[in-house]
Amino acid sequence: MIKRPPPSFLWISTLAVAIVFPLVHQDSYVTEVLTSAFLYALLALGLNIVVGFTGLLHLGYAAFFAIGAYTYALLNLHFHFSFWVGLFPAAVVAGLFGVALGIPAIRVRGDYLAIVTLGFGEIVRIAFTNLDRWTGGPNGLLGIAHPTLWIPGWGLYDFGVASLPYYYLVVGVMVLVTAACLRMSRSRVGRAWAAIREDELAAACSGIDTFQLKLLAQGCGGTVAGIAGAIFAAKQGTITPDSFDFILSVMILAMVVLGGLGSVPGAILGAVVLGTLPELLRGFEQYRMLLFGLVMIFMMRLRPQGLLGSVQIRRELLAKKSETDDASPS
């Protein structure tokens, strides 16, 4: 079960390319596109914990992103929290919402869990739209402070509106989250999650506390989305409920599935592909989203297990498919 650690030189060289690239290729548009793609990658890594590691289908993940963004925005606007301080409550609140959603949702499984989470995502978005006394309603919140950094010997550095500092911020956070994901997936907890994903009943019989571990997965997923949300709010300076719609949840899930369920590099690759594809297709102008849909269809048809889908998971999925076909509906 314990997977061999992936060749770390591949990770390090990828990271080196990511660090050097915007310095070599100085194009603010490209940097902006990559920054948002990496922000998607952060979300995909978080969702991968829930869907890929633990096998809990989640269709309302954008809600945690929204909760993180609004938590930082409100703390900043009303209590003047700086970004670095506000990041923690944003992560914690989103994580707690993840656990809070997990408790009632623990009773439902499979497709029904997907629908409960979908409903939760929509309720959060509509609540942010309608609670206009606090959230500014459909117009959202304006004037959220950009992060600042005290650099010794140089003074206070304001991140401002250019995307380059955020690029490095997101890359830095991604390194931490990726490392955490890789370590978790090979830890006792990660193996327990895999056991739950493969066969929950057998996992419970082997003494795994499925309740606690499923909540832990939901909490971890929520926390990562909360961090991403705070970065997003600080980068944009304004947030509106429309930024966190169902389509976003679905896109993040599509990134995880496209990359290969349960694969950490897959989640990043899927996010970079789907995050940059609409921009790469920009030459097609109004046909771009049409082609985007077609590309999604064909990619799934050519590689249903995802770009970096592990052979192991695919084998398990195929085996399980035939098993459940034999089982009569309860």
Add this chain to the structure above:
Amino acid sequence: MTVWQLFFQQLANGLTIGAIYALIALGYTMVYGVIQLINFAHGEIFMVGSYLALSVLLLLGISQPVTGLGLLVQLPLCVGVAMIGCGLLGFGIERLAYRPLRQVQRLAALITAIGISFFLQNAVMLIYGATDRRFPAVIPSIRFEIGGVTVTCLQLIIWTSSALLMITLQILVMSTRLGKAMRATAQDPKACQLLGIPVNRIIAITFIIGSSFAAVGGMLFGLYYNTINFHDGYMMGLKAFTAAVLGGIGNIPGAMIGGVVLGVLEGLGAGYLSSQWKNVFALVVLIGILLFRPTGLLGERVADRP
């Protein structure tokens, strides 16, 4: 207006939108029943149906309420074209996008469905434009007053046509050879294959029927709200899906009852609470049902598949 008049008025309104929900919900529930797939592109098929109906009306040059011959020839033609068009669309989607993925992981089909949604939405947007399109009011605006409650001619048409379609479907599924094959496929596709039932054809027919029902829902939706937009498929799809779950997914009478119950609950919720929170209301009902009665009102199947 007395308390009861308000109640019955909201009930009538809720029943109308509920009938449309039910027509769309049938597509979700039939497909889920047969191959355990949530066809997320179904809302888009509904939207395409409303645009097809609009195109036929524009081609025929109808923009006024029709009477006599028009009611008997032109409107059925319009419904027919929308139904056939959407039926073919549903067939094509099943054949090209879902069938190749039936044996691999189920999430792949979900992503494909999302791709189809993007494609259909943008195709419609490119053809018809991104702004709201006015849907001609072709039904004479006759109103009936029954004890202070206003019911329009259109509402009566919506109720009767959807009731007729649902009764037809129920007869088809419960007492024809095709229906028997569909029910058998839902229970055990492998055994059906062994017994010589053309499972692939049955699944294709299920998609065609579900899609053509969504087309009728699309046309009725256009007539009832007077404007259509390429974005309509998403929320209506979600509501119809809620209705299907409410009634117990995979269960055909359940979808009908679920649609009507959801429509009525929403109508009453919008009337008594606030229309702003109308959509939340539907979703809270959905989550509540899933948590406390996961099989739905009439459900027999528990979605407990990986």
